[in-house]
Amino acid sequence: MQIWDDILATAVVGTEQRELKLATREDELGSLLAQIDHTDREGSLLSAASVLALYRSAGVAPPADAHSLPEVCSNDDAIRASEASGQHLALMLEGEFREVLPEWLTAMSKARQRVPEEHLPALLDHGLMEISLRRMIADVVGQRGEWLAAQNPEWHYATRREDKDVWEMGSREERLLLLEHLRTVDPTNTRELLTTTWPQESAKDRVALLEKFAIGLSSSDEPFLNEALHDRSVEVRRAVRTLLAGLPNSDFSRRLQELAHQILSFKKPLIGKARIEVTLPEDPIAWLNSNDIEIDTPPRSASQSVGPKAWALKEMISLIPVAHWTEFWKRTPIEIIRAGDESEWRESFALGFVTAARRDRDPDWIQALVFFTATDPKQPPLTDLVAYLPAARLEALSLDALKSESAELHSALPLLLAHRSAWSDQLSRAVVKSIRKRIGGGKDNIADWQTKAALKQFARYVSAALYDELASGWPAESESWSGWSRGVNAFQTLLAFRRDMHRAISEKEQNS
């Protein structure tokens, strides 16, 4: 309005430079302004401004919306999680107990509950950084979460998108996660999806995508892999060989096994130890190549210490499924490992067997390799191999290790540390019992600090339903307790949180 603009113009440059002249008005505002003493330059400006500022403030009219209302979110069948669950989530998103967020998301999704609305933005934001949680997050945000995510491009991962669209337009991480997921549910269709874009993928992406093929690998993948065996990229060809090696009946595997039979034999003399005998051709790499088998050339750094023959043998062994040898020679894994160790090429066998066993995730072989290195002081320990054991085997081996009266807890420790999924009630009890026994008696030993450090991890996997039993009854009266109380407290706190979060979810389930 004109009067305000006049006042403002004077105020900007100052009354010293510009005198305020007000237009007269025939209304109440005008008569109010007429009372102002204009001989006082500053005073009259400030007075007029105070009147006009209030006048304008009282007359503010909000603008009309130029757009129509957003589409209303449809109703949700899933029930809203309880207030307590919302708080658990908020706590985890703030960073406390964050390691159990995947467990919480899984439990929510199983109970068909959805996240309370006010927590959706923070959870959707969390998925921006934690890409591996996105699928789980999308499962619990409900209709409301999807509705919300559709309005923020950053959150599009939580909207129901066609797999095809994600595959064609998603980020590298998203696509890898999609492939991983699809391979677990429908390997065949996944391969067809992959072939739609395969020629356009970069070599780096082809390698990354092929790595996901290890999930749900079957002979139906062979034609595709055979074609990729002639890829122009060295890295891709290497990845394909590893996959084909995982298929014992593939053409590639069979040809390689044939060649191996020509140069290896298992010899058990009447007296003395069994041994794998090796007769290598003069140039084994050329020999393999002439038989249409490509293997890696030794890296320059390795060529100093490893001869071409040892290298070629190691490569061959790594590309043959370990189970093949057990079957072919009718020997147990440990017998074969020992016989390899007696050979003049023992290092090639040791490295080759480990690589193959890890790829095949063959529990018997892994177990034998770990046992072999653990019982022979000359061997470097292979404890990290246990991480490749399936959960059921870890469970059984841990229980065995804890069962014998004489056994110390530390023999089970590597297995327990590798066992990163829900533990059975039986194992949960056995571990806690054995740690309590450890605290209760005996001098400190080197495994104690490892156990103390592991307690918090154990709290993630022991059965939360056994909370009452596992959280109480610790030997607080023991002499060594002061060294343990911190670790045990962390164990109890995390376990209690897990118990609470499951309880909040199941109470809501029962009440609705």
Added chain:
Amino acid sequence: MNYTAEQIIALAPDAASAKAGRSLATASKWQNVGQDERAVWGECQGSGARPYQTVIDLSEPAFKCSCPSRKFPCKHGLGLFLLIVNQPTISATTAPAWAAEWLAKRDQQAQRRSEAVKKADEEPDEETLARRASQKTKRSLDREAKVVAGLKELELWLRDLVRYGLAAAQTRSFDYWEQMAARLIDAQARGLARRVRELSRVPQSGDGWIEELLSRVSALFLLLKAYERIETLSAATQADVRVAIGWNYKEDELPRENLVTDEWLVLGQRTTGEEELRVRRTWLWGKRTARSALVLDFAAPGQHLALDLFPGTANEAELIFYPSNYPLRAALKKRVNTTRSLNGISGYSTSDELLTTYADVLALNPWLEAIPAPLEAVVPVHRGERCFARDSSGRLLSLRSDSTLGWKLLALSGGNPIRIFGEWNGQSLLPISAWADGRHVELQS
């Protein structure tokens, strides 16, 4: 009443305490937990040799803990409180000596307080009265003189500001504003000092800053002019002028006719200030009298905010209002009972209604900075980068919210109309709580 975990978390002095409290809310951390009708107690093993003894008087609630923490309530108090809310099955027993002792001491204090109140109500003799009156007069005359001197300086400063032009304000240093504010604090005019301090941010606030600065500066001038002729104003307007300048009314000096008994619904809370002084604003709505009230709580470091009014509850209680032409500020005098309910509130059904009220209130008290604004049936919408509440007539009320809060409101509504409660300052609404799908959700905690 039954407390909810959310209400307890709201008692935490800061986020770190809330977190620590939550991690202590597990049975394994506590020994000898017990409760009776009035209190709950327990022992928590800390880093020391002896466990900390924590007791909560649930009738207030009030906390006592033997830990050395300066925070209040401490994490043990919060943890124990959360524990009993999560596991309400703790059986009733008699309080151990250490807990009973504290509770008894509280009873004694309460007794002494009520005796003191009784005594104060008795008529003192004439001599005492005269002495008190003369002391009081002297004090208030001293202060009056200080304020007058401060106001004189402020007026000169304001006049200089417009003489040389507001355009120059953008180049002024921080000290330029701060010195004037400090001078006003010395003059015991805290209200003015705060307003001057706020001016310093305006030149950097983007588009329209000059208009904003002029409005604020002229409002200060209006306040000075009103004070010059304060004797000619009504008693209520005198109170508004004095409060805006920085006088405080003592709660026990408020006239008894300002008492209002009603069922007060707690619409929302927000706390400002971090380090030095925390101020919590609790907005209430009287169900029967259909009026708003604002209860302020203050906490210096080491003190806790009053733990009596929880958002989302209805409290049959007596409030006493501070004098004003548009009385909002009030103090809680007596609470009879509390229930969890927010039924019976009726907010503004259109932005027109809100703005008409705001204009009326400006006429009553031009220095009031914000009015309580419950908006019925508004749809939160994003327009460009900003967030608005769209009323039933399609008008947009600007929301003062960061992006997370904006998305939170959107999530709560799902495109449906919801109730948003906030503070309306004439230009935009600061959202404090929302009511959607039968649930009350606090937005500023």
